[in-house]
């Protein structure tokens with residue numbers, strides 16, 4: 001049986017308190033690195049673990065940290081991406097609400113490794129409870145000397161600030177987040193320079209997701225080999241899967257990386273009574289949909305990429321045979337269109353056009369040639385946008401058009417939605 | 421603490437005052453309910469930043485309201501997971517119950533009804549945020565009970581307001 005690590009205390013009513021966290025071995029990783037390891041050694045531990053970012057792109061965390069210049073005449077920053085806007089995703093909220101000290105300790109260890117004295121946690125503004133719990137955890141940790149000047153008697157100084165978002169999905173894109181933190185409209189920046197070299201206030205900056213940072217203390221305590229032994233070697237570790245939609249037991253599940261999607265859906269109780277699973281979106285709505293016959297794929301970065309989709313945020317949305325895929329595709333593109341920051345034309349105008357065509361098909365007013373039109377639009381958007389939002393939208397629509405073409409065609413031929 | 425003090429406290433967290441515009445707008449909105457022009461200008465003046473910078477943010481982020489909204493802002497999620505769990509029917513029900521369309525405010529200014537993108541709580545879909553609180557696993561019965569509770573709360577708040585306003589001894 002797989003032993004949950006990140007969610008160990010998640011159901012404990014006092015799981016958010018320092019006393020509970022300490023009783024379970026909390027803050028020992030921080031004490032250990034300050035006592036036994038140089039910052040470079042911590043970066044090496046994380047490199048050896050093969051930890052890959054849990055925010056969506058799966059970039060190797062140790063490698064990212066290694067890009068931070070050793071000597072810099074400017075302060076370095078650690079930013080935690082807690083914007084969690086990818087539809088279908090709720091893992092970071094649950095960590096912050098139910099086990100916020102895991103994040104606080106992860107921030108402290110990671111900041112020590114990269115040489116940052118200040119961290120900003122960018123939390124979406126809707127997460128009021130998570131923000132309160134995190135504030136409380138930071139205050140408790142400061143009281144106990146885990147944060148502040150001279151952490152645990154060392155010469156490491158560390159402060160965490162919370163920055164509340166105000167309802168814009170694009171702030172989850174790391175350079176848009178930096179713009180937002182600097183008090184500007186959240187529009188992605190050109191890369192390079194990469195944030196590790198010139199990020200927040202043009203200083204070296206590491207941006208990591210909540211779950212990524214929460215893994216770090218466990219890697220320190222149990223060792224990189226423990227981490228690497230869970231799941232595929234190139235994409236290892238315990239993983240939080242957010243399962244929602246048309247399943248019996250939606251919820252947050254901690255299981256090994258690489259678990260077959262079919263098994264994950266079974267953990268979540270399987271389909272609703274009398275229903276058959278038609279499709280699964282495996283990594284938030286930016287991840288291309290997988291048809292019901294493709295559920296044997298492993299839930300890790302490489303296996304899902306090979307299957308034409310992506311692990312993304314591991315927001316697993318289950319769709320059964322009662323649901324119209326044209327409607328799902330329309331809703332997803334409406335989302336991207338609404339959240340487009342407006343900076344580049346293919347995304348801003350292209351998605352506007354795609355939404356119009358999709359709405360017309362869904363309402364039974366589609367015309368022959370509309371599907372070709374959609375494909376042309378996807379081609380015009382994909383690879384031509386400033387950030388990955390536009391790409392995600394185009395990839396998702398292409399997958400829906402490929403796997404569920406018959407449903408699109410039926411809408412156009414029958415001049416109505418067959419599901420209504 | 422006054423609004424100015426709260427904003428100055430928030431601004432101390434950043435090396436650059438411009439970073440404090442977002443937190444300052446959140447503070448100002450909590451204070452005033454929404455963000456009319458004069459409030460935006462006050463925020464700019466407290467921080468000593470360009471007014472245009474403040475306007476820019478107030479109009480970019482969806483949680484900022486430059487127009488007044490109702491006492492309770494009903495924010496129903498209609499993204500995919502909630503849609504799969506029946507948010508469409510809940511929206512219709514809310515519109516019928518309140519006699520308004522999404523985006524509008526009831527004439528008594530108690531309720532503003534909006535649909536929002538994923539609230540990050542899809543495990544309890546369908547979900548609606550009201551004020552700071554999430555309400556999940558909603559169905560028609562729960563919506564009815566919730567609205568009844570909010571109306572009662574509003575009644576009490578208005579009652580208390582009237583009592584406060586009454587001259588002492590009368």
Ligand SMILES: Cc1cc2nc3c(=O)[nH]c(=O)nc-3n(C[C@H](O)[C@H](O)[C@H](O)COP(=O)(O)O)c2cc1C
Nearest residue numbers: 053054055081083084085172173174208209212388
């Ligand atoms: C449109 C868009 C939205 C994103 N939203 C999020 C998000 O909500 N949370 C997150 O952690 N990463 C998000 N990302 C990924 C971040 O840009 C970044 O890769 C990540 O935060 C890095 O952290 P990690 O290496 O720990 O995964 C998003 C990316 C894009 C393109």
Ligand code: SF4
Nearest residue numbers: 341343344347387390
């Ligand atoms: S792809 Fe869309 S969200 Fe990204 S920069 Fe262009 S307009 Fe903005």
Ligand code: FES
Nearest residue numbers: 497502538539542
């Ligand atoms: S889709 Fe409604 S909370 Fe995520």
